[in-house]
Amino acid sequence: MHRKSLFLPRRRWCHVAPLGLSFAVPALPARAAARRGGERPRALVSIWLAGGPSQLESFDPHPGTPIGGPTAAIATRLPGALVAADYPRVADVLDRFTVVRSLVSREGDHERGSHAVRTGYRPDPNLVHPALGAIVARAVPSPGLELPAFVALGNDPFPSRGGYLGATLDPYRVTVPGRAGENMVPHVAADRQARRLGALDALSRSFAAGREATVERTLDDHTRREALTLMESEQLAAFSVADEPEAVRTAYGDSVFGRGCLVARRLVEAGVRSVDVTLAGFDTHADNFSGQNARARVLDPALAALVTDLEGRDLLDSTAVVVVGEFGRTPAINPLDGRDHWPHGFSCLLAGAGFARGQLVGATDPRGESRTPSDPIDVADFAATVLAAVGVDSAEEVTTPIGRPMKLGAGRPVGRLLREPS
Amino acid sequence: MPSHRQILRALLPAVALTTVAVVLASGARDPLPASALAPPPAVAPDGSEATVSRLDAALAERWRAAGIEPAGRADDLEVLRRAWLGLAGTIPSVEEIRRFEADGDPGRLGRWIALVLADRRSADHLARRLAHALVGDAAGQVIVFRRDRFTDWLAARLLANDPFDRTVTAMVAHGGLWTEAPEVNFVTQAMADGTLDANVLAGRVARVLLGQRIDCAQCHDHPFAPITQRQYEGLAACFGQVRVTGLGVEDDPARVLSIDLPAPADGGAAAMAPKSRKVPPRVPYGDDWQAERRTHRENLAAWLVDPRNRRFHRAVVNRAWAIVYGRGLHEPLDDLPDPPADPDPRDPLDLLAEDFREHGCDLRRLLSILARARPFHLSSRHPLRAEPDGATRLDAAWGAFPVTPLGPDVMIAALVQATSLRTIDRDSHLLTRTIRFFREVDFLRDYGPTEDANGDRQPATIPQTLVRMNGRLARELVEANPFTAPGRIAGLAADDEQRLDLAFLTVLTRHPSPEERSATRSLITAAPDRGGGMQDLFWALTNSVEFGWNH
Numbered sequence: 001m002h003r004k005s006l007f008l009p010r011r012r013w014c015h016v017a018p019l020g021l022s023f024a025v026p027a028l029p030a031r032a033a034a035r036r037g038g039e040r041p042r043a044l045v046s047i048w049l050a051g052g053p054s055q056l057e058s059f060d061p062h063p064g065t066p067i068g069g070p071t072a073a074i075a076t077r078l079p080g081a082l083v084a085a086d087y088p089r090v091a092d093v094l095d096r097f098t099v100v101r102s103l104v105s106r107e108g109d110h111e112r113g114s115h116a117v118r119t120g121y122r123p124d125p126n127l128v129h130p131a132l133g134a135i136v137a138r139a140v141p142s143p144g145l146e147l148p149a150f151v152a153l154g155n156d157p158f159p160s161r162g163g164y165l166g167a168t169l170d171p172y173r174v175t176v177p178g179r180a181g182e183n184m185v186p187h188v189a190a191d192r193q194a195r196r197l198g199a200l201d202a203l204s205r206s207f208a209a210g211r212e213a214t215v216e217r218t219l220d221d222h223t224r225r226e227a228l229t230l231m232e233s234e235q236l237a238a239f240s241v242a243d244e245p246e247a248v249r250t251a252y253g254d255s256v257f258g259r260g261c262l263v264a265r266r267l268v269e270a271g272v273r274s275v276d277v278t279l280a281g282f283d284t285h286a287d288n289f290s291g292q293n294a295r296a297r298v299l300d301p302a303l304a305a306l307v308t309d310l311e312g313r314d315l316l317d318s319t320a321v322v323v324v325g326e327f328g329r330t331p332a333i334n335p336l337d338g339r340d341h342w343p344h345g346f347s348c349l350l351a352g353a354g355f356a357r358g359q360l361v362g363a364t365d366p367r368g369e370s371r372t373p374s375d376p377i378d379v380a381d382f383a384a385t386v387l388a389a390v391g392v393d394s395a396e397e398v399t400t401p402i403g404r405p406m407k408l409g410a411g412r413p414v415g416r417l418l419r420e421p422s
Numbered sequence: 423m424p425s426h427r428q429i430l431r432a433l434l435p436a437v438a439l440t441t442v443a444v445v446l447a448s449g450a451r452d453p454l455p456a457s458a459l460a461p462p463p464a465v466a467p468d469g470s471e472a473t474v475s476r477l478d479a480a481l482a483e484r485w486r487a488a489g490i491e492p493a494g495r496a497d498d499l500e501v502l503r504r505a506w507l508g509l510a511g512t513i514p515s516v517e518e519i520r521r522f523e524a525d526g527d528p529g530r531l532g533r534w535i536a537l538v539l540a541d542r543r544s545a546d547h548l549a550r551r552l553a554h555a556l557v558g559d560a561a562g563q564v565i566v567f568r569r570d571r572f573t574d575w576l577a578a579r580l581l582a583n584d585p586f587d588r589t590v591t592a593m594v595a596h597g598g599l600w601t602e603a604p605e606v607n608f609v610t611q612a613m614a615d616g617t618l619d620a621n622v623l624a625g626r627v628a629r630v631l632l633g634q635r636i637d638c639a640q641c642h643d644h645p646f647a648p649i650t651q652r653q654y655e656g657l658a659a660c661f662g663q664v665r666v667t668g669l670g671v672e673d674d675p676a677r678v679l680s681i682d683l684p685a686p687a688d689g690g691a692a693a694m695a696p697k698s699r700k701v702p703p704r705v706p707y708g709d710d711w712q713a714e715r716r717t718h719r720e721n722l723a724a725w726l727v728d729p730r731n732r733r734f735h736r737a738v739v740n741r742a743w744a745i746v747y748g749r750g751l752h753e754p755l756d757d758l759p760d761p762p763a764d765p766d767p768r769d770p771l772d773l774l775a776e777d778f779r780e781h782g783c784d785l786r787r788l789l790s791i792l793a794r795a796r797p798f799h800l801s802s803r804h805p806l807r808a809e810p811d812g813a814t815r816l817d818a819a820w821g822a823f824p825v826t827p828l829g830p831d832v833m834i835a836a837l838v839q840a841t842s843l844r845t846i847d848r849d850s851h852l853l854t855r856t857i858r859f860f861r862e863v864d865f866l867r868d869y870g871p872t873e874d875a876n877g878d879r880q881p882a883t884i885p886q887t888l889v890r891m892n893g894r895l896a897r898e899l900v901e902a903n904p905f906t907a908p909g910r911i912a913g914l915a916a917d918d919e920q921r922l923d924l925a926f927l928t929v930l931t932r933h934p935s936p937e938e939r940s941a942t943r944s945l946i947t948a949a950p951d952r953g954g955g956m957q958d959l960f961w962a963l964t965n966s967v968e969f970g971w972n973h
Contacts (some may be wrong), residue, residue: 108615172881192958200966203938
């Protein structure tokens with residue numbers, strides 16, 4: 001059985017600059033630094049807002065209207081764009097983004113909605129479509145990378161999947177980012193670990209007798225060697241924020257999610273191609289305004305710091321940053337002071353890599369009477385656009401393991417969201 | 423909603439008290455009592471022996487045709503392990519292995535297979551396997567879809583050995599509330615945003631209950647098989663009367679499935695053109711079949727299990743084979759060839775399907791036949807496995823037992839059992855079952871799925887290997903303490919040789935060879951303490967390829 005490894009052949013870094021010294025000092029390996037900005041291989045950082053963030057309490061506020069609730073709005077550096085007052089730092093960097101306020105999905109359930117936004121396809125009981133992160137990890141090579149090419153940070157209720165591209169493209173999951181990689185450290189001292197591994201080798205040899213080619217196909221030995229290589233890799237330092245200056249850590253915010261965004265930047269620097277960073281808790285069916293506000297306090301500094309940091313390190317032109325959840329929330333406020341699921345017009349932020357900068361796309365009805373926003377962008381087209389922004393052709397057709405031809409994207413890239421329309 | 427950790431924290435005082443009681447009780451007991459060694463009772467002949475013989479003959483013919491000498495007979499303990507893994511989704515406990523070894527009857531395996539099949543663990547495992555195929559793994563619409571209820575309902579049917587055709591009829595045709603009539607969760611799995619997606623159910627029926635992959639006909643005529651888009655729509659329309667309300671699933675005779683039509687290109691005609699069309703129900707592959715049941719679903723269910731619908735029996739047999747052997751007679755499981763005009767008695771699939779049909783869709787009988795057939799008792803070692811082409815040829819002819827990866831649910835169940843001397847089942851102590859439950863949840867979250875929507879399993883990935891090597895659960899399970907096998911064996915076995923023997927038996931269901939003894943003994947002798955040594959030994963055994971794969 002052939003399997004494409006997540007990890008490319010081991011190659012030690014010889015010229016690694018010290019990681020994470022400051023915003024101004026790019027901590028890139030020499031090989032990466034040889035190319036600048038957009039010339040670098042592209043990467044995707046997905047800031048996943050799990051639960052369905054309220055567009056009205058974030059990037060599409062309608063203060064003073066029947067649907068606006070008590071949320072105040074502030075001006076931003078992007079002309080014409082308002083954001084909720086809980087996002088002052090994002091407001092200050094919004095000119096780096098394109099803001100879409102008219103995403104449209106047909107899925108109002110968390111699991112199905114997550115699948116639709118993350119893959120561009122509606123859920124199919126007979127086929128698991130790969131997440132955009134998996135597609136990017138497969139498509140964009142990263143020579144010398146010893147870490148998984150796709151990493152998911154944070155506790156995601158419906159995590160990305162490699163789907164029909166294979167389990168090797170499932171993300172490596174770290175539920176509490178900021179610590180050394182989970183499951184990367186043996187629990188015993190080196191001498192005991194060596195004895196354990198020696199015994200394991202003997203057991204493998206004994207089992208392989210009379211089953212040589214079959215055991216080879218299990219990839220057990222190969223996979224373990226790769227895992228052990230990973231456990232020893234210097235690149236694992238990218239999972240830790242311990243050596244980041246205090247100022248940097250403070251800028252991202254003292255939160256698990258903030259550390260996740262900082263780790264995401266470090267992983268991208270190390271050559272990881274896709275990173276999901278999840279902030280959960282947006283499902284505010286009750287007490288919407290304080291719930292969304294609490295999330296904003298975590299998201300605002302982390303997102304602003306991430307974009308600023310990537311830009312300061314000359315990584316923004318090669319790194320697509322996508323901020324989105326599975327759907328938005330209803331214009332109507334329910335009796336519990338909450339908002340319910342609303343896939344008919346919600347917001348996302350796009351920055352970096354091939355995305356256009358400073359565009360403001362779509363608008364929702366400030367009175368909440370029309371279900372359809374102006375200039376609607378279907379989530380299938382949104383997904384194809386994300387792929388285009390990292391240089392992946394969503395029209396590429398791949399054959400699933402059962403021989404079914406499938407396009408990587410169900411939709412078509414939206415030219416006005418891209419710097420160089422495809 | 424409180425997380426399971428918060429619940430656990432709330433239960434801590436009770437857990438602490440129970441722990442003390444368990445420690446006192448367990449300390450007073452021999453960890454490996456020789457009591458209860460009575461062999462399982464004899465199994466009354468039911469005529470299935472003749473089918474086993476015919477199946478063996480059909481496979482022998484395959485070996486002859488392929489020019490393959492089948493593998494030698496596997497050791498009885500190896501077969502016992504397979505039976506537990508395939509039929510019950512776990513490995514046998516040391517208690518059970520001792521009882522098996524004490525049974526000196528040469529025909530003991532048949533009785534033990536019957537014992538496994540009658541065990542609640544078997545019903546639970548088979549229900550999980552079938553539920554994976556029938557309702558998938560998606561969480562679904564929380565209020566109206568209850569996978570746990572559906573799986574428990576299936577397990578109860580399997581434990582009672584209800585005829586499988588009745589089980590299928592119930593889930594396809596019954597109505598009611600998803601909590602009180604759990605079979606209707608088969609239908610409510612297709613609920614999305616308050617509406618029923620009949621295509622989901624048409625796909626499930628076609629794939630799982632007919633062994634046919636016809637989903638592409640949802641959008642266009644099937645390119646290879648003789649099924650048209652209209653036929654597929656007809657199958658979906660069998661669910662067109664379904665209405666899901668707060669009172670449950672019911673059928674409204676006035677409802678008909680309608681399909682939206684694309685707007686015509688000519689703008690002028692658009693206003694006049696119909697926007698949708700109604701689809702008449704139609705049972706798949708049964709154009710001549712007529713029935714006048716009360717609802718379209720009842721019609722469909724009646725056709726599915728009709729003796730003339732051989733696709734149903736063949737699909738069930740192929741899936742059962744995959745559960746028992748780790749892969750199907752035909753792969754993919756849901757893409758079976760069309761049945762020949764008359765059943766072919768030399769084809770294992772037809773032969774078994776006919777037996778299944780003639781004996782009232784008795785699933786336990788089918789599984790028992792599969793586990794008593796000769797391929798199940800062949801070694802997985804074979805000279806042809808020395809090189810890839812030979813191994814492929816051997817596997818295609820079933821000339822040796824296949825080597826297949828354990829699914830994550832089986833892996834965790836086997837891990838928990840491998841680190842306990844006592845049998846872990848529904849009779850286990852509440853504390854044991856509680857700990858197992860939370861460990862399983864954590865492990866499955868970290869380990870992730872190893873099989874795709876079609877049930878195809880893949881080798882473990884690097885992150886999965888890391889979970890097994892360094893994960894918190896793996897560390898806790900192999901810890902040497904009074905509750906775990908490593909701790910109890912360290913303290914109570916007579917010497918290191920017995921410790922080695924018991925560790926291999928507990929984890930790998932076999933005794934170590936002399937070479938393995940010498941290769942692993944130093945783990946115990948070089949460790950700073952005996953407990954640490956046993957911990958290292960259990961770590962090596964549970965991380966071995968032998969443990970992670972059925973063979």
